[in-house]
Amino acid sequence: MKEYLFLFRGGDGRTLQQSPEKWQAHMQKWMQWMGALGEKGQLVSAQPLNATGKQVTGSKKLVTDGPFMEGKEMVGGYLMCKADSYDAAVDIAKGCPILEFDDGVVEVREIQELKM
Amino acid sequence: MTQQGDHINRLTDHLFRHEAGKMVSVLTKIFGPENLETAEDVVQDTLLQAMQIWKLKGVPENPSAWLFRVAKNKAIDIIRRNKHSVQYDFNDSERALLKSEYTLAATMDSLWKEELVKDDLLRMMFACCHPGISQENQVTLILKTLCGFSTAEIAKTFLSSEDTVSKRLYRAKEFFREHKIRFELPPEAELKNRTGAVLNAIYLLFNEAYNSTHSEAVIRKDLMDEAMALCRLLTENRLTQLPETYALMALMCFHASRNASRLTDAGEIILLPRQDRSKWNTALIDEGNEYMNLAASGDQVSSYHIEAAIAYEHCSAESFDKTDWRKILGLYDWLCRVAPSPIAELNKAVAVMEVHGPAEALKALLEIPERNKMESFYLFHSLLGEVYYRLNNFDDAKKSLETAIRLTQSDAEKKILRNKLAVLLN
Numbered sequence: 001m002k003e004y005l006f007l008f009r010g011g012d013g014r015t016l017q018q019s020p021e022k023w024q025a026h027m028q029k030w031m032q033w034m035g036a037l038g039e040k041g042q043l044v045s046a047q048p049l050n051a052t053g054k055q056v057t058g059s060k061k062l063v064t065d066g067p068f069m070e071g072k073e074m075v076g077g078y079l080m081c082k083a084d085s086y087d088a089a090v091d092i093a094k095g096c097p098i099l100e101f102d103d104g105v106v107e108v109r110e111i112q113e114l115k116m
Numbered sequence: 117m118t119q120q121g122d123h124i125n126r127l128t129d130h131l132f133r134h135e136a137g138k139m140v141s142v143l144t145k146i147f148g149p150e151n152l153e154t155a156e157d158v159v160q161d162t163l164l165q166a167m168q169i170w171k172l173k174g175v176p177e178n179p180s181a182w183l184f185r186v187a188k189n190k191a192i193d194i195i196r197r198n199k200h201s202v203q204y205d206f207n208d209s210e211r212a213l214l215k216s217e218y219t220l221a222a223t224m225d226s227l228w229k230e231e232l233v234k235d236d237l238l239r240m241m242f243a244c245c246h247p248g249i250s251q252e253n254q255v256t257l258i259l260k261t262l263c264g265f266s267t268a269e270i271a272k273t274f275l276s277s278e279d280t281v282s283k284r285l286y287r288a289k290e291f292f293r294e295h296k297i298r299f300e301l302p303p304e305a306e307l308k309n310r311t312g313a314v315l316n317a318i319y320l321l322f323n324e325a326y327n328s329t330h331s332e333a334v335i336r337k338d339l340m341d342e343a344m345a346l347c348r349l350l351t352e353n354r355l356t357q358l359p360e361t362y363a364l365m366a367l368m369c370f371h372a373s374r375n376a377s378r379l380t381d382a383g384e385i386i387l388l389p390r391q392d393r394s395k396w397n398t399a400l401i402d403e404g405n406e407y408m409n410l411a412a413s414g415d416q417v418s419s420y421h422i423e424a425a426i427a428y429e430h431c432s433a434e435s436f437d438k439t440d441w442r443k444i445l446g447l448y449d450w451l452c453r454v455a456p457s458p459i460a461e462l463n464k465a466v467a468v469m470e471v472h473g474p475a476e477a478l479k480a481l482l483e484i485p486e487r488n489k490m491e492s493f494y495l496f497h498s499l500l501g502e503v504y505y506r507l508n509n510f511d512d513a514k515k516s517l518e519t520a521i522r523l524t525q526s527d528a529e530k531k532i533l534r535n536k537l538a539v540l541l542n
Binding site: 027028031046047 | 216225
């Protein structure tokens with residue numbers, strides 16, 4: 001099995017949070033999706049990210065605030081999982097509740113084994 | 117303290133005892149038995165917070181739900197702080213979801229669901245009665261974790277020091293830490309034996325409450341209620357509803373039905389012949405009968421079956437004089453064969469006295485196997501005193517009663533024995 005990183009973009013849940021029932025129902029789906037992965041032993045870790053940020057750039061280690069990009073372009077969370085192939089990983093990604101939002105995006109990236 | 121404060125203390129004492137066991141069980145499911153200490157700390161913090169806030173703002177409409185919510189939030193804090201700590205193992209699939217913020221809240225909600233709590237209590241009982249933990253430590257652990265008793269109350273109940281109780285609890289928790297006990301019901305093949313251990317612990321708890329005269333009436337009542345509630349849980353689960361489970365439940369119902377007539381308001385013991393039978397709780401006797409019927413399946417007779425049958429004979433007798441002592445003696449004969457014990461032999465001697473008279477009772481008492489074990493047991497001497505008295509052997513009666521007084525630590529028992537002695541000396 002290989003390891004994959006899912007990067008979540010868009011799918012801003014803040015409007016949903018205004019209704020506790022809708023929010024709970026939505027988070028319930030995350031639990032089911034990740035729970036199924038966990039049961040198969042494929043879940044490694046997952047966390048949402050705050051909308052704030054810092055960037056440290058170049059050899060001068062220049063520190064700037066934020067990604068400051070438009071909400072839907074910003075990475076809002078990640079998930080690491082194990083899957084047999086890109087196809088299998090994409091199949092997993094299709095179940096992600098962030099895709100309930102039209103602007104929700106799951107970027108699927110394979111972990112690279114660096115040449116020794 | 118203000119009146120409001122007093123009211124809250126009374127309410128919380130009882131409520132806390134009852135809810136503490138549930139909360140500890142759910143938290144142990146979350147943190148693992150190896151972190152029982154953490155579970156207990158969370159419950160303690162929750163109860164303290166409830167006391168402080170309720171005193172100011174009054175008791176909330178649904179106090180149990182309030183406690184659960186606060187405990188749940190405290191648990192979430194602990195998980196957030198410790199999700200990478202080696203002390204906690206969040207590797208199984210359900211608990212792994214506690215490590216992600218995406219799923220933490222929803223998973224916690226599902227773990228605290230009211231309908232799951234009963235199963236958690238059951239699993240907790242089996243964890244406390246693990247064969248690797250000594251019997252007295254099992255009972256101590258149940259009292260502390262499931263019945264919400266303080267170390268001081270346990271010490272008082274068992275006439276031991278708080279230090280001893282703390283050491284026992286420490287050892288039991290140490291066992292959980294060293295051996296990774298899973299928080300689950302034992303496999304089907306072990307279930308019968310392991311249930312037997314749980315029943316035995318409940319039986320000991322109940323007996324302690326029923327027979328102890330040194331603890332306060334309120335505590336005894338709470339303890340009896342808790343023991344019965346735990347056993348009732350076992351009767352409700354398909355896997356643990358064995359005939360002996362029902363039999364123990366029946367036994368406790370019959371005994372508990374006589375509760376109101378056994379002690380005076382001042383806490384003095386009223387002996388069976390003088391008990392006001394109109395005070396016996398008929399609803400509990402009926403309940404006991406129902407459990408007796410349920411217990412009458414399978415082909416094995418446990419000591420609980422026989423003891424329940426004996427208790428039933430007492431409950432169903434219209435008066436002390438109408439008690440069917442022959443039947444009771446027959447049951448004690450049986451009990452002494454199935455589960456020989458000094459207590460059973462002693463009780464049998466009482467039945468012998470009622471059926472065959474004091475001379476035969478004396479013979480029975482002196483012929484008890486391993487009688488040397490009885491020498492330090494006050495009830496043996498107290499009964500011996502009674503037998504000698506009825507045989508008009510006042511010298512030996514006096515000696516036996518004096519020995520009994522010396523051996524018992526209970527003031528109520530001492531008082532009864534002194535009264536007997538006074539009658540004798542007149």
